[in-house]
């Protein structure tokens with residue numbers, strides 16, 4: 001069982017469209033394999049919009065802790081207000097209250113409170129789901145607004161996907177990673193056998209791609225790159241290719257701008273299922289073949 005994570009240095013590069021297309025391509029044709037999907041973009045999960053999965057199970061995600069005040073024990077000294085760097089504690093008419101949205105769970109107020117009126121409690125920060133998509137099981141999640149700990153939720157989603165893949169002898173876990181280079185991205189990339197970086201030839205394209213490649217290199221994850229909308233800004237595409245060549249990173253395909261990708265998303269289909277002979281679909285088919293061969297080369 002292998003793990004492929006699909007990443008991009010920023011949002012809007014078409015990462016989820018690529019993930020959905022690869023999920024479709026993995027499960028069709030003579031070389032089809034069995035996959036488990038994990039949507040690790042827990043702040044803005046989109047894979048379910050393309051795959052329209054059927055939810056089988058739903059669980060609470062317990063995130064960090066928040067502080068709460070026992071009013072009966074509070075003496076009104078105000079020391080908690082002074083110590084809270086996040087301005088989460090407010091006093092109105094002598095009553096001290098904590099704003100759970102602003103509270104960062106640092107527990108400083110607990111330690112300074114002279115009457116032990118403050119305690120920390122776990123809070124539900126979101127939900128996660130096990131679903132069945134037309135291409136295989138899908139683990140996905142929704143983090144509630146203003147909630148932290150998305151890295152922890154990404155790890156949880158990935159763990160469940162991996163366990164199911166091992167239990168049921170699936171060939172591959174495909175993880176649609178979060179954009180950027182933060183904590184959730186590190187959680188998504190850790191333990192992956194291969195990272196497919198979806199780059200975009202915008203002015204900031206090389207910069208964004210370089211940041212994510214530095215992250216995957218730091219964590220020892222082999223990376224390959226594909227460039228989406230490669231024909232829209234050929235200088236940018238050339239720049240990405242030159243950088244990758246210098247770094248010894250393979251660019252495995254160029255996806256041309258193709259309105260079928262937008263129309264496919266709107267109709268809830270991977271572009272490779274929506275318009276199999278379209279320009280983008282043909283490029284994605286070649287990209288999938290190369291992803292498979294790189295994964296197989298790792299086994300040799």
Ligand code: SF4
Pocket residue numbers: 066067083084085086087088089098102103104105106107108109110
């Ligand atoms: S736990 Fe930290 S952030 Fe939350 S109210 Fe107390 S001091 Fe403020």
Ligand code: SF4
Pocket residue numbers: 069073074075076077078079080081096112113114115116117118
């Ligand atoms: S530090 Fe404790 S006793 Fe003082 S105002 Fe805050 S909750 Fe009340």
